[in-house]
Every structure is written in C-alpha cells, then in structure tokens.
Amino acid sequence: KEVKLWGGRFEDSVTDAVEKFTESISFDKDLYRHDIMGSRAHACMLAHQGLITEDDRTSILKGLDEIEGQIERGEFVWRTDREDVHMNIEAALTDLVGEPAKKLHTARSRNDQVCTDFRLWCRDAIDNIVLRVKHLQAALLKLALKNEGVIVPGYTHLQRAQPVLLQHLILAYVEQLERDAGRLLDCRERMNVCPLGACALAGTGLPIDRFMTSEALGFVAPMRNSIDAVSDRDFVLEFLSANSITAIHLSRLGEEWVLWASEEFGFLTPSDSVSTGSSIMPQKKNPDPMELVRGKSARVIGDLVSLLVLCKGLPHAYNRDLQEDKEPVFDSVKTIVGMLEVSAEFAQNITFNHERIQKALPAGHLDATTLADYLVKKGIPFRTSHDIVGRSVALCVTRNIQLSDLSLDELRSISPSFDEDVYAFLGVENAIKNFSSYGSTGSECVSSQLAYWVDKLIVS
Numbered sequence: 001k002e003v004k005l006w007g008g009r010f011e012d013s014v015t016d017a018v019e020k021f022t023e024s025i026s027f028d029k030d031l032y033r034h035d036i037m038g039s040r041a042h043a044c045m046l047a048h049q050g051l052i053t054e055d056d057r058t059s060i061l062k063g064l065d066e067i068e069g070q071i072e073r074g075e076f077v078w079r080t081d082r083e084d085v086h087m088n089i090e091a092a093l094t095d096l097v098g099e100p101a102k103k104l105h106t107a108r109s110r111n112d113q114v115c116t117d118f119r120l121w122c123r124d125a126i127d128n129i130v131l132r133v134k135h136l137q138a139a140l141l142k143l144a145l146k147n148e149g150v151i152v153p154g155y156t157h158l159q160r161a162q163p164v165l166l167q168h169l170i171l172a173y174v175e176q177l178e179r180d181a182g183r184l185l186d187c188r189e190r191m192n193v194c195p196l197g198a199c200a201l202a203g204t205g206l207p208i209d210r211f212m213t214s215e216a217l218g219f220v221a222p223m224r225n226s227i228d229a230v231s232d233r234d235f236v237l238e239f240l241s242a243n244s245i246t247a248i249h250l251s252r253l254g255e256e257w258v259l260w261a262s263e264e265f266g267f268l269t270p271s272d273s274v275s276t277g278s279s280i281m282p283q284k285k286n287p288d289p290m291e292l293v294r295g296k297s298a299r300v301i302g303d304l305v306s307l308l309v310l311c312k313g314l315p316h317a318y319n320r321d322l323q324e325d326k327e328p329v330f331d332s333v334k335t336i337v338g339m340l341e342v343s344a345e346f347a348q349n350i351t352f353n354h355e356r357i358q359k360a361l362p363a364g365h366l367d368a369t370t371l372a373d374y375l376v377k378k379g380i381p382f383r384t385s386h387d388i389v390g391r392s393v394a395l396c397v398t399r400n401i402q403l404s405d406l407s408l409d410e411l412r413s414i415s416p417s418f419d420e421d422v423y424a425f426l427g428v429e430n431a432i433k434n435f436s437s438y439g440s441t442g443s444e445c446v447s448s449q450l451a452y453w454v455d456k457l458i459v460s
C-alpha cells in the first residue's frame with residue numbers, strides 16, 4: 001500500500017472499510033478543474049514570493065497541464081486510496097514531476113483548498129443556472145406573445161375569481177424567475193471571496209500574498225478571517241436556498257400546467273414531444289415532464305435541508321463532516337438545471353386551447369368585482385356595493401344565469417343605482433377593459449409589461 005500524503009506519524013494503514021467510508025474521490029473529482037486552477041494560482045504566488053523557485057513553478061504548471069489533459073481525455077486514474085480530488089492530483093503531480101510537486105502544498109491545507117475549489121465551482125454553477133433561468137424566461141415570453149388577447153379565468157383558492165389576460169399570468173412566472181436570478185447573483189457576489197491561504201485554520205507565518213491568489217482566481221478579495229474562511233459554508237446554504245425557491249416556483253408552474261392539461265380544465269395541450277404514455281392504458285397522454293419538475297423540487301429542498309442539518313452544531317473550524325457538503329450541492333445544481341431546461345422545452349411545446357378557455361369564461365361570475373367597482377363609481381360605498389352585487393350574484397345562482405343576463409329592472413330591484421351603462425361593465429371582455437391600475441390585467445398595462453420584458457430578454 002502507498003504511504004498516505006499525511007502518513008508520517010502513522011505506523012498502520014487504515015482498514016479497507018475506513019478507506020471506503022472516508023473517501024470522497026468518487027464524487028469530489030468533479031472539482032478537478034477548479035482544484036487545478038487553484039493550484040496554478042497558488043504555485044505562481046509561491047514563486048513570486050520566493051517560497052519556491054521559478055523552475056519549481058514551471059514544472060508544477062507543466063505537470064498540472066498534463067494532469068488536466070489526462071483527466072479530460074479520460075486517461076487519469078482516480079485512486080480511492082488517495083482519498084480525495086486534492087490528494088489525487090497532488091500525488092499524481094508528484095509521480096509526474098517529482099520534488100517540485102512536494103512544494104506545492106506550502107502554506108496551504110486541504111481545508112482552505114477545498115472551499116476555494118468549491119466556491120469556484122459554485123460560481124460557475126450559478127452562471128450556468130442564471131443563463132438557464134433567462135432561457136426559460138425567454139421561452140415564457142414567447143409563449144405570452146403567441147397568446148395575445150386571450151382571457152382566462154383567474155383563480156384564488158382555486159375558485160373562479162376575476163378574468164385575467166393569459167399574457168398577464170405568464171408574465172407573473174417571468175417576474176418570479178427574475179427574482180430567482182437576482183437571488184443567485186446576490187449569493188454569487190457574497191461567495192466571491194477567497195479562502196485560499198487561510199491554511200488549516202490559523203493562516204501561516206510564511207510570507208504568502210493572499211491578495212495575489214485571490215485576484216488570479218477572479219475573487220473580489222481574500223477572506224478577512226482565516227477561521228471563518230475554512231469554516232464557512234453559508235455560501236452553499238444560501239446557494240441551495242436560492243435554488244430551492246426557484247424549484248418552488250417551477251413546481252407551482254408545473255402544478256398549474258398539469259392541472260390545465262387535465263380533461264377537467266382542458267385549457268392547454270402539450271405536444272406529443274413533451275408527453276408520455278401509459279404502459280396499460282392505451283389512450284393516455286400524460287404531462288410527465290412537468291409532474292417531475294414538481295416532484296424534483298422535493299430533491300432540491302431536501303438537498304438544502306441536508307446541508308442545514310449538516311452545519312448545525314459544527315464547532316469551528318474545519319470538521320470532516322463538511323466533506324458531506326458536496327453531494328447535496330452537486331445534486332441540487334444538476335436537478336435545478338434539468339428542471340429549468342425541461343420547463344423551457346415544455347413552454348415551447350404547449351398550445352392553449354382558446355375555444356375551450358372561451359367556453360369556460362361565463363361560469364363563476366368573474367365580472368362581479370368589476371360590477372362592484374361600477375357602483376363605487378356611482379358613489380356607492382364599497383361595502384354597500386359588495387352587498388348589492390352579492391345579492392345580484394345570489395339571484396343569478398338560483399336561476400343559473402350570468403350577471404349580464406339580468407335585466408335592468410331586475411338589477412334596479414336590487415339597487416336603484418344601476419343604469420343602462422352597467423352592461424358596458426359586464427362580461428369578461430368588459431371586465432378586462434375596465435382594469436387600468438398599474439400592474440393590472442388591463443390590456444394596456446399588460447402591453448407595457450410585455451414591452452418591458454421584450455426589451456429586457458431580447459426575444460429571437
């Protein structure tokens with residue numbers, strides 16, 4: 001058995017069970033690119049500070065290039081007995097270039113190394129996720145543009161509430177996603193500081209330049225406190241919180257589309273390309289991708305909860321428990337990326353059934369609130385007008401008719417404030433025309449929302 005990099009004080013080697021239990025190479029090899037990036041910056045800094053020679057640096061950099069190439073070509077052999085990505089790469093570098101490689105770990109610990117790698121990895125992951133959020137927003141915007149003027153029932157408590165423009169509803173998702181991207185970018189900004197050089201926890205007496213490595217790696221600054229630098233995992237907690245909120249938004253969207261695709265609603269039809277069938281029921285066509293978007297949000301939340309529980313009760317500074325931080329993050333990122341991608345594809349492959357929606361509109365007295373506002377315009381206090389319209393609706397319910405079916409005499413028998421002009425406020429089309437407040441579902445308001453997003457998201 002090869003002697004461990006940390007093997008100096010040990011007489012016995014670890015048991016196979018311990019080796020298998022403590023390894024992280026099976027998953028942390030995903031950090032290889034960022035680990036090599038960190039090592040390059042560290043080697044250059046060490047040489048600049050005179051802690052290693054220029055020749056050492058040159059050999060290290062050449063060796064790292066070679067190792068990166070081997071990994072990318074799939075030729076690199078990852079060894080469980082070398083524990084993790086950091087020691088695999090360092091040991092392989094030593095095999096490759098010898099003595100100079102043994103100087104690379106000067107003024108560095110795996111504790112600062114791992115969280116440097118992880119921050120770099122998460123930074124890239126956030127950029128990727130934000131890009132996909134933008135793609136989904138663009139897909140939703142296109143969907144909105146395809147459905148101009150379509151009125152749908154708006155719901156509260158999943159009961160018919162007021163008519164809204166379909167475009168308005170779709171743009172509500174776009175707004176949510178904008179905040180999701182904003183949260184991720186905020187988190188990126190806060191995580192963009194460099195732990196490298198914090199060493200194990202206390203820093204070092206060697207003359208390193210932490211500002212130099214920080215800058216080389218694109219961080220804004222080195223972290224101020226070496227103990228915090230190796231202990232902090234709130235950057236990932238924040239990241240997975242942001243992912244969880246995004247996942248919840250996608251889950252709500254999924255739920256809505258699944259519901260709307262049902263025979264009972266029938267408001268939308270997904271194309272075959274985004275539907276799946278049943279192994280027993282020949283007639284079935286299911287909106288599985290959006291059901292799974294809803295389902296996978298559970299994983300993303302679970303990943304966050306795992307990480308929260310992991311960090312709870314950890315004393316400062318580094319603890320091996322923290323090795324458990326990677327898999328939830330990798331899983332969360334992979335899952336949210338898939339959810340965003342599939343939601344965008346789904347958005348590009350659904351048709352809203354205008355006729356079916358149109359047929360559904362008369363039910364549910366969607367114009368009742370507009371009618372109450374009409375009476376307010378006539379000088380009636382809102383509470384009174386609410387009551388008058390409530391009684392008008394009750395009358396309709398007993399006769400199974402709509403508010404617009406009531407004659408003026410019938411309306412006047414409930415309140416003398418009704419006039420001939422009332423019919424310009426009844427029916428969903430009229431109700432929509434009546435909306436005018438900023439952010440409302442009125443056509444002009446929705447048009448300006450659309451214009452805002454078209455400008456912002458550049459639809460191709």
Ligand code: ARG
Nearest residue numbers: 024084110111114320322323
């Ligand atoms: N594989 C470890 C992790 O992911 C690297 C740090 C190990 N440090 C240590 N002192 N054992 O956290």
